[in-house]
Amino acid sequence: MPRYDLLIRHATIYDGTGSPARKGDVGVAGERIVAIGDLSAATADREVDAGGRALAPGFIDAHTHDDQSVLCGADCMLPKLSQGVTTVVIGNCGLSLSPATMRKRPPAPLDLIGGADAWQFDSFSAYADTLRRAPPATNVYALIGHMVLRCEAMDFDLDRPATDKEAERMRRRLAEALMQGASGFSTGLWYPPSRHAPTDEVIAVAEALRNHGGLYVTHMRDEGDGVLDSIEETLKIGRDTGSAVVISHHKCMLPQNFGRSTETLARIDRAAKTQKVDFDVYPYPAGSTALMPDRVSADLPIQISSSEPHPEMAGRMLNDIAAEWGIDAVGAAKRLLPAAAIYFFMHEDDVRRILRHPRSMIGSDGIPSNDMPHPRLWGTFPRVLGHYARELGLISLEQAVHKMTGLTAGVFGMTDRGVLREGAYADLVLFDPDTVVDTASYTAPKTPARGIEEVWVNGVSSYVGGKGVTGECAGRLVTRNAQ
Structure with missing residues (x-):
């Protein structure tokens, strides 16, 4: 008679591939799923009766600024665990906590992560070692930020293009970080610290990706009037460096650009026929930054x-x-x-059109350091499940789960994550599809979602609805295409 460490019975299984949900049981041994199906004859150290509720892969947050939060214990990751998130992608928008130290307060928006004392990692290996010594409460997938490399290489003289020597120093630092376990390179060309970086500078630095298979992830130079030009720049950087591209929090901002997502999505679709390009989106018509x-x-x-x-x-x-x-x-x-x-500069129709697109992943883009953060920090994933899938019918529940799991894992090259199948890691979320919904609002942003019953990270119970985090920190560094 089979015996497991954890056995979840009578679940409605959403496997992360977008396939129709099915009834079944899931058996876990250690950190892996080892059996799925009719496991009525099996026993386990712990058995959970799902009672027909939904069981899905743990959600993957495609866009976060949790670089500091993942170092601070389980309580700091409550905003994510309470949504069912088990893996976070950090280092977005050109912001990352490594591989540089800061001798003074960094310029905005870098200061959203912390003051000079937060930048204590002079290499990515130092950051990764910290994660190994004190495991995070969620899995962590790391990008290296262009802004941080610029600050170091250019000694904070950022209102100009980098010299060839400075760009080469950035390229070497990025290459070192990729060899040490970082999985890609991010830019935030919309922001002042990187605004003066021409396309050629970005390409010169991103050349480090060519030999390491890393991703190029970007908060584009312009998401307003020049959004199409910015897409062209992004696609060029990907082509010239041989890199897959992810456009961060795709949007069309400001009233004169409302409705232009029909143009931007069509351009991305054409490009996808000849190069790898994807994008993430958050389910709100407002953004937030410095x-x-x-x-x-x-x-x-x-x-x-x-x-x-x-x-x-x-x-x-x-x-x-x-x-x-x-x-x-x-x-x-x-x-x-x-x-x-928080900037209210998007139209709901564009948000829905982008969210519905088959290439869009879900990312929260929340800023943990804010006193009154954007509600997306606490509400993104339940909002997609409850508001957009169940209430509006914009997408099916299977599609919603896929955008949060299997699609994201595939784009970022996360092996054995984002799917419910035998051999995959036991990152799991049990939720009630009839009640799951966000409760965070612009006036009360720090409120956990309803309907998230329990969350497991690598087979370890990490969050229980109504009780909070368990205190367990079972996460680890996840690297691109690692077996």
């Missing part, structure tokens, strides 16, 4: 999510603060710095 006065206008609704000199303003609208202070919005933004904000 507060930048040069991106402020009176007709753009902006909510403050944190401010160092004025923490009492977190959660308030910038225009209201400006009126109270008797100054314009730009002046108020300058007074609030350093700060972060």
Whole structure:
């Protein structure tokens, strides 16, 4: 009679491939799934009766800024575990905690991760060693950020293109990090620290990807009026370096660009016939990042999510603060710095069109350090399951799970993750498909979702609905295409 460490009975299995759900049992031994089917004759050290509820692979957050959070224990990963997330992709938008130290406060948006003391890893191997010594509560897949490489190579003189010598130093640092277990290279060309980097500089640095099979992941130079030009630049970088491309949090921002996702998605589809290109999306019509006065206008609704000199303003609208202070919005933004904000600059129709596209993965893009964060930090994955799949019928539940699991694992090259099959890692989430939904809002953003029953990371129970994290830290560093 078979005996397992964990046996989940009477589940409705969503296997992460997009195939129709099916009834069955799942047996786990150690960190792996070892049996799926009718396991009524088996026993286990622990048995869970799913009662027909949904069992899926643990969700993979395709876009996070959890670089610091994964180092801080299980409680810091509650926003993700409570959504069913078992793996996070860090180092996005050109921001990563390695491979450089900082002698002074980094420029925005790097300071959203932490002050100078947060950058204590002078190599990716030092960061990876920390994860090995003190395992994280979720699995971690790491990218190396262009901004960090620029700060180090250019000694913070960032308002210009890099010299050939500086670009070569960045390329070498990226190559070292890839050999030490990083899985790709990210840029944030929309932000001031990288805005002056021409395409040729990015290509010169990204050449390190050619011999390591790493991904090129980008917050593009322009997601507004120049969004198509930015897609062309992204595709060129991928072609010229032989790299697969991921466009981060794809969107069309500002009113004059509402509806242009029909154009952008068509261009991506054409490109996908000749090169590997994918994208992630978060299920909200507002974004969040550092507060930048040069991106402020009176007709753009902006909510403050944190401010160092004025923490009492977190959660308030910038225009209201400006009126109270008797100054314009730009002046108020300058007074609030350093700060972060939520920008309401997208249209729901574009969000739905991008979310529905078969190439889109789900990423939260949450900022853990904010006092009043965007609700996506706590609500992204249950919102897709509950609001967009169940309530609106925009996609099926099988498609929603696939976008959070198997699709993402395939794009990022995560071996044996993102699927429920024998031999795969036992990253699992048990949820109620009839009740699962986000509860986080713009006014109360730090509230856990409903309907997430239990979450296992590498076979270890890590979150229980109604109780919280278990305190177990069973995650590890996941590397691209590693067997």
